[in-house]
Amino acid sequence: MATLTKAAPTEQERKSHEMGMHTEQLTGRTQQVFFDIDLNEAHHGFGLPDTFDVDFNKRGEIDASNMDAKQVNARIREMMRKGYGTIVLKNPAAKHSMAVGILNRLNLIIEGSLGYFGCGLVDGPNIRINGRVGWSCGENMMSGTILIEKNAGSQFGAALRGGDLVCKGDVGSRTGIDMKGGNIIVGGDTGSFSGFMMQRGRMVICGNAGKNLGDSMYDGTIFLGGEPRSLGVDAVWSDITDLDKEWLEKKLKKYDVMPKGGIDSFRKIVAGKQLWNYDNLEPTEKKLVL
Amino acid sequence: MCGIAGVIHRGQAVGVGQEMTAMLQSLKHRGPDSTGFAVYGVTKPDEYVMRLKLAEAEDFDTDYNIRDKIRDRQALVDNRLAELGAQTLEVEQPTPYAFRYRLKFSGDTKQLATDLEHIEGGEVLSFGHALELIKDLGDATVVSQQYGLGRFQGTHGIGHTRMATESDVDIRSAHPYWAYPYNDISVVHNGQITNYWIMRREMERLGHRFMSNCDSELLAVYTANNLEQGATLEDSLKSSIKDIDGVFTYIVATDKELGMAKDTMAAKPMVLYESDDIVALASEEVAIRAIVPREIDTSDPYDEEVRVWQR
Numbered sequence: 001m002a003t004l005t006k007a008a009p010t011e012q013e014r015k016s017h018e019m020g021m022h023t024e025q026l027t028g029r030t031q032q033v034f035f036d037i038d039l040n041e042a043h044h045g046f047g048l049p050d051t052f053d054v055d056f057n058k059r060g061e062i063d064a065s066n067m068d069a070k071q072v073n074a075r076i077r078e079m080m081r082k083g084y085g086t087i088v089l090k091n092p093a094a095k096h097s098m099a100v101g102i103l104n105r106l107n108l109i110i111e112g113s114l115g116y117f118g119c120g121l122v123d124g125p126n127i128r129i130n131g132r133v134g135w136s137c138g139e140n141m142m143s144g145t146i147l148i149e150k151n152a153g154s155q156f157g158a159a160l161r162g163g164d165l166v167c168k169g170d171v172g173s174r175t176g177i178d179m180k181g182g183n184i185i186v187g188g189d190t191g192s193f194s195g196f197m198m199q200r201g202r203m204v205i206c207g208n209a210g211k212n213l214g215d216s217m218y219d220g221t222i223f224l225g226g227e228p229r230s231l232g233v234d235a236v237w238s239d240i241t242d243l244d245k246e247w248l249e250k251k252l253k254k255y256d257v258m259p260k261g262g263i264d265s266f267r268k269i270v271a272g273k274q275l276w277n278y279d280n281l282e283p284t285e286k287k288l289v290l
Numbered sequence: 291m292c293g294i295a296g297v298i299h300r301g302q303a304v305g306v307g308q309e310m311t312a313m314l315q316s317l318k319h320r321g322p323d324s325t326g327f328a329v330y331g332v333t334k335p336d337e338y339v340m341r342l343k344l345a346e347a348e349d350f351d352t353d354y355n356i357r358d359k360i361r362d363r364q365a366l367v368d369n370r371l372a373e374l375g376a377q378t379l380e381v382e383q384p385t386p387y388a389f390r391y392r393l394k395f396s397g398d399t400k401q402l403a404t405d406l407e408h409i410e411g412g413e414v415l416s417f418g419h420a421l422e423l424i425k426d427l428g429d430a431t432v433v434s435q436q437y438g439l440g441r442f443q444g445t446h447g448i449g450h451t452r453m454a455t456e457s458d459v460d461i462r463s464a465h466p467y468w469a470y471p472y473n474d475i476s477v478v479h480n481g482q483i484t485n486y487w488i489m490r491r492e493m494e495r496l497g498h499r500f501m502s503n504c505d506s507e508l509l510a511v512y513t514a515n516n517l518e519q520g521a522t523l524e525d526s527l528k529s530s531i532k533d534i535d536g537v538f539t540y541i542v543a544t545d546k547e548l549g550m551a552k553d554t555m556a557a558k559p560m561v562l563y564e565s566d567d568i569v570a571l572a573s574e575e576v577a578i579r580a581i582v583p584r585e586i587d588t589s590d591p592y593d594e595e596v597r598v599w600q601r
Contacts, residue, residue: 093576093579093583094574094575094576094578094579095576096574096576112585113575113579113585113588115574115575115576116574130585131585132575132587132588132589134559134561134574134575135559150587150588151587151588151589151590153559153561153590154556154559154590169589170589170590171590172556172590172592173555173556173590173592173593174556191556191590191592191593192555192556192592192593193555193556210556210592210593211593
């Protein structure tokens with residue numbers, strides 16, 4: 001039976017504890033929040049300020065042809081405040097930073113293309129884009145789905161944290177860079193350095209990938225239907241399981257994408273974890289301790 | 291950051307000056323310091339168009355006698371043209387320091403450009419049968435109005451909005467760069483070249499001239515050097531990916547072709563739209579939308595990708 005008591009610290013550990021290297025000192029305003037049941041959620045900052053209860057059957061339209069991104073985003077927020085749950089955005093004309101910061105459920109249909117940072121920082125909406133998206137689409141998305149019918153630019157789903165981000169066409173380089181959760185699904189090819197430093201989550205690429213796929217990935221899984229130009233540092237092939245296939249089949253069916261060779265053509269790439277050195281002391285710290 | 295754009299119409303001359311203005315104006319947020327255009331009109335084999343400047347815009351703030359000096363310098367230009375046997379058909383002066391010459395000339399164009407650049411403040415911005423190169427401080431609309439670009443008819447063009455990072459805000463550091471001494475070749479670039487000084491010294495040893503300290507000028511000189519040795523535009527673009535270090539995406543135009551190359555990291559953006567009658571490419575899709583408002587399919591070229599289109 002495994003013992004629950006921690007073994008006595010080594011001399012090295014004891015020294016580093018004494019020198020305060022293992023305790024994090026918070027400075028400035030404290031990050032600690034003490035919960036008081038008598039006070040409401042707003043007091044604690046638990047609730048999000050711009051979330052709205054919307055009705056999916058209430059449908060509205062926005063014509064973005066003579067509006068800038070700020071006006072479009074303000075208009076979306078105003079409509080959500082009025083309870084519109086289905087919004088159609090027309091003539092977006094590849095402008096930047098549109099449909100960002102939506103923090104509640106919403107059906108958003110974008111008829112056209114978006115520029116940079118489209119649908120960034122969202123938490124909950126279902127977004128369908130009939131055109132193409134530029135760089136950094138769905139950056140930092142927390143939850144919800146974004147479905148793009150055409151191609152996408154680089155940094156697709158950078159720092160993604162949750163939800164499904166789907167592109168039916170080809171995407172640019174550095175797809176899913178630094179992603180921390182969620183699923184990125186690509187119907188076509190991706191560029192180089194896809195999955196660079198990814199930490200968690202799944203990336204599904206039906207086509208081919210550029211060079212250095214999964215470079216320096218910490219964790220997470222990449223499923224590849226085609227061929228990579230090369231694997232990145234510390235990315236290794238792994239065995240695909242029946243559970244993986246089941247999950248892939250379910251997800252891809254939902255979004256109507258599939259590699260040419262079907263589910264069986266998928267291969268799995270994971271982190272080799274040879275670069276993991278979290279417990280090691282920094283060289284300067286080592287010098288102090290030893 | 292910088293914004294670059296290019297457009298080529300297959301088989302017809304249209305209002306490419308106006309198109310480039312619209313494209314670059316929509317990329318203004320990528321670089322407000324200066325704007326430049328290299329547009330290609332209908333080729334006239336027996337005539338040359340030369341764009342040159344005889345002072346910097348900033349000289350007007352610092353030099354009280356600059357107008358007199360420019361007048362003297364222009365007289366020198368006329369003298370040297372006459373000495374070399376060039377016949378001046380027309381002279382325009384869209385700004386106090388910029389000139390457009392239409393010439394008949396049958397001699398050595400490199401000699402002509404070199405002689406004119408020996409004049410103080412003189413820089414030949416472009417020389418060719420079809421190319422007109424315009425660059426100045428300000429956004430696309432301002433520069434386009436100053437130089438009457440809205441009326442320009444042509445088959446293709448490239449342009450640049452500059453955010454100065456590596457060198458000064460002045461006309462000599464603005465893009466596009468003419469691939470001196472090659473007629474009708476110009477380059478725009480978005481990025482940073484990290485082996486600039488190594489490559490520059492190499493090019494200087496081969497006898498090429500540099501007018502500025504801007505890293506983008508290297509690409510123009512590099513292209514000129516390759517073409518001089520008999521390479522095609524596509525060969526030159528391909529070899530640049532290996533020879534030039536740094537992050538870059540650049541467009542090169544000749545009198546018949548438009549080409550682009552992207553570095554090994556794909557760090558600088560480029561969006562591409564291709565159809566049977568037009569190819570448009572720009573740093574951001576919003577620039578393509580400025581000239582093609584209908585719903586279109588666009589894509590991003592990948593790293594190390596080289597493309598060339600004929601007009």
